[in-house]
Amino acid sequence: MNSPYSTHRxxxxxxxxxxxxxxxxxxxxWIDLARPDLLLLVVIWFALMSPRSTGLLFAFGWGLLLDAxxxxxxxxxxxxxxxxxxxxxxxxxxxxxxxxxHQTIVVLLLLWVYQFVLFWIDGVSGHPLNDWMRLLPxxxxxxxxxxxxxxxxxxxxxx
Amino acid sequence: MVALRERGARFSPTRVSSLTxxxxxxxxxxxxxxxxxxxGNGGGWLRQSLGRIVAPxxxxxEAPFAFREAISSALTTRDSLRxxxxxxxxxxxxxxxxxxxxxxxELENARLQGLLDATPREAVRTLTARVLQVDxxxxxxxxxxxxxxxxxxAGAQPVLDSHGVFGQTTRVNQSTSxxxxxxxxxxxxxxxxxxxxxxxIAVGTGNPYRLALPYxxxxxxxxxxxxxxxxxxxxxxxxxxxxxxxxEVRRDPSQPLVQVRATPFATLDRDRxxxxxxxxxxxxxxxxxxxxxxxxxxxx
Numbered sequence: 124m125n126s127p128y129s130t131h132r133x134x135x136x137x138x139x140x141x142x143x144x145x146x147x148x149x150x151x152x153w154i155d156l157a158r159p160d161l162l163l164l165v166v167i168w169f170a171l172m173s174p175r176s177t178g179l180l181f182a183f184g185w186g187l188l189l190d191a192x193x194x195x196x197x198x199x200x201x202x203x204x205x206x207x208x209x210x211x212x213x214x215x216x217x218x219x220x221x222x223x224x225h226q227t228i229v230v231l232l233l234l235w236v237y238q239f240v241l242f243w244i245d246g247v248s249g250h251p252l253n254d255w256m257r258l259l260p261x262x263x264x265x266x267x268x269x270x271x272x273x274x275x276x277x278x279x280x281x282x
Numbered sequence: 283m284v285a286l287r288e289r290g291a292r293f294s295p296t297r298v299s300s301l302t303x304x305x306x307x308x309x310x311x312x313x314x315x316x317x318x319x320x321x322g323n324g325g326g327w328l329r330q331s332l333g334r335i336v337a338p339x340x341x342x343x344e345a346p347f348a349f350r351e352a353i354s355s356a357l358t359t360r361d362s363l364r365x366x367x368x369x370x371x372x373x374x375x376x377x378x379x380x381x382x383x384x385x386x387x388e389l390e391n392a393r394l395q396g397l398l399d400a401t402p403r404e405a406v407r408t409l410t411a412r413v414l415q416v417d418x419x420x421x422x423x424x425x426x427x428x429x430x431x432x433x434x435x436a437g438a439q440p441v442l443d444s445h446g447v448f449g450q451t452t453r454v455n456q457s458t459s460x461x462x463x464x465x466x467x468x469x470x471x472x473x474x475x476x477x478x479x480x481x482x483i484a485v486g487t488g489n490p491y492r493l494a495l496p497y498x499x500x501x502x503x504x505x506x507x508x509x510x511x512x513x514x515x516x517x518x519x520x521x522x523x524x525x526x527x528x529x530e531v532r533r534d535p536s537q538p539l540v541q542v543r544a545t546p547f548a549t550l551d552r553d554r555x556x557x558x559x560x561x562x563x564x565x566x567x568x569x570x571x572x573x574x575x576x577x578x579x580x581x582x
Contacts, residue, residue, distance in 0.1 A: 147343045147416045155420040179301070183308050187315070191332035192339060193418045194426070194453055194460045198315035205312060209305035248320055249468075256421060 131169065131176035134279055138165045139185050143192060156256055157263035162189055163237060164264055164271045166204055167230060170211040171218055172275070182208035196248050203240040207233050223269055231265035333455035340416050340426060340458060347415040406520075408442070408557040409433060414458065423449075423466035423490060423550070429558060430457040438518050442557045446524035446547030447471065447512060451558065463550050464525070465490045473525050474513040478503055481513050484526060490550040493526050495542035500533055502540055510544055520561045 142161035150158060162185060169177040186201030193200075210233060211218065218229060238257050319329065411427035418424045429435055431454050441448045441461050449463040462469050469486040473495075480503060484493045498504055508528045514521030526544035533540050 144339055144342055147340070147418065149347075149415050149417045152420070155417060158417075158420055179304050179308055183312070186312075187332065188336060191329065192336045194424065195419065196316055197319040197329060197332070198312040201315070202309060202312035205305060205308045209301065212301055244316065248316070254421065260420075 131173040131279055134275075135165075135169045135173070135177050135181065138169075138275065139181075143185065143189060146189065147192065157259035159264035159267040160234060160237065160260055161264075161267070161271070163204060163207060163234065164230070164268060165275075166208055167211050167233060168272060168275050170208050171215050173279070174212055174215050179205055179208050179212065196244065199241060199244045199248075202244065203237040206240060207237050210236070223272070226272075227265050227268045230268045231261055234261035234264045237261075329453070330456070333458075337455060337457050340414060343416050344414045407560045409435075409560075411441075411459075411556055411558050413554055413556060418460070421488070423463040423469075423486065423488065424452075425461050425463065426458050427461055427556060427558075428458060430455045430459050432456055435459055435558060440519045440523070440559045440561070442523065442559055443548045443553045443555075445549060446526070447519060448548045448550065448553065448556050450518055461556070463490065464493060464546050464548065465550055471519065471525060472513045472515040473510040475504060475528075476509040476511050477505075480504065481515070484510060484544060491545055493544045493546060495528075495544060496539065498540050498542055500535075500538060500540050504528060504531055504540065504542055506531055 139162060142165045145161055146158070149155075166177070166182045166185060170182070182204040183201050186204030187197065189200040189204075190197045218226060221229065235258065238261055242257055315328065409429060411429040414426045414428055416426045418426060435451060435454045437451060437454055439451045441450055447464060449461045449466070449469065451459050452462045453460040463486070464471060464484070465486040465488065467486050467488040470483050472481065473484045474481045480498075482495050482498050482502075484495055487494050495504075495510075506528055510525045510528065512519040512521055512523045512525055524547050526546045528542060528544045530543040531540060532542075
């Protein structure tokens with residue numbers, strides 16, 4: 124609690140909890156297909172902007188909760204979250220310097236990496252869903268990134 | 283500084299950063315959890331305890347809808363209630379006549395089965411469950427209902443609505459359970475055509491208004507308008523529950539199989555309440571007098 128980074132722990136948990144709840148709110152089908160992975164965006168933001176307050180375990184824990192919450196194979200979202208979080212932690216110093224548009228494109232690629240992990244595990248566990256629709260949540264998420272990023276940056280000063 | 287250290291580490295395997303080690307360890311943990319959960323033997327306690335954490339979150343998502351429903355039921359006018367009561371009364375009268383006929387048929391059936399010495403039909407017990415307004419996954423046809431293991435549910439039970447087969451339970455938590463709909467792309471149900479008893483399998487397509495019957499040969503006797511009912515194979519669904527009606531039959535001379543589409547009777551995307559059913563396990567195939575026979579054979 125003495126480190127300045129630890130001050131972001133509470134907002135990180137609050138943000139992730141709200142994103143988890145929002146992930147199950149019913150939406151019209153056509154929006155639902157492109158429903159952004161808000162929880163992953165929150166995980167990415169905190170890994171990017173405040174890497175010391177949330178680690179890989181944060182991503183793992185919330186991924187596992189999302190698995191239980193949406194009732195799919197336990198560990199599937201967790202694996203995607205850990206991989207994406209690892210990439211962001213690894214490159215966060217570089218990514219922070221990017222202008223917003225550039226950063227959004229990188230986030231889009233990260234979301235697609237995540238979707239690919241889900242797709243791959245779906246295939247291995249015998250529920251293949253090979254549909255181009257799987258690319259839509261990544262695009263929806265990337266469109267939300269400036270808003271999510273702006274919202275958190277507004278309330279939480281950079282460290 | 284961190285970046286410099288990590289750049290140096292890239293070339294020597296002994297100095298891989300602790301971040302990479304942690305990531306690898308967590309990936310390993312994830313894979314172990316997935317394997318345990320997939321096999322279904324070790325992940326039970328983890329799923330149960332996580333289920334206990336997320337159940338209140340499902341209630342939070344559901345709360346605004348429950349509130350809206352409470353408000354709208356509190357504000358229903360007397361007139362609309364009277365209209366509703368009249369309609370329901372008429373429905374009850376119609377159903378009572380059907381039920382009386384059904385009762386007579388059941389008696390006759392029991393008598394005939396007694397003559398044939400056939401095994402009796404399974405008894406049915408149902409439990410009404412409310413569909414929670416929770417979106418689980420856009421690309422999968424799954425829903426959550428407000429009944430769980432504390433109501434006596436177990437996995438793989440048939441779920442019906444007032445028109446026909448709805449789906450089956452997959453994961454049962456303490457107070458909620460997940461239902462996979464007929465139309466989920468990974469769901470298949472053994473059916474037969476009511477008209478001629480032809481057995482096949484109806485597979486979900488991901489569209490709540492459409493099932494596919496992909497395993498019928500081109501010369502199969504199948505027509506538009508045929509009713510599909512459960513065949514009782516597979517062990518989950520008892521025989522003769524209505525499933526779907528065939529809406530499209532396409533025979534392509536170059537294909538060995540006929541393309542058949544069917545529409546489920548159940549209103550998969552509109553139901554607010556479903557029925558979870560228990561069927562008594564079928565009686566053993568050998569009648570209880572059977573063990574006497576070998577004894578008789580041994581005695582001489």
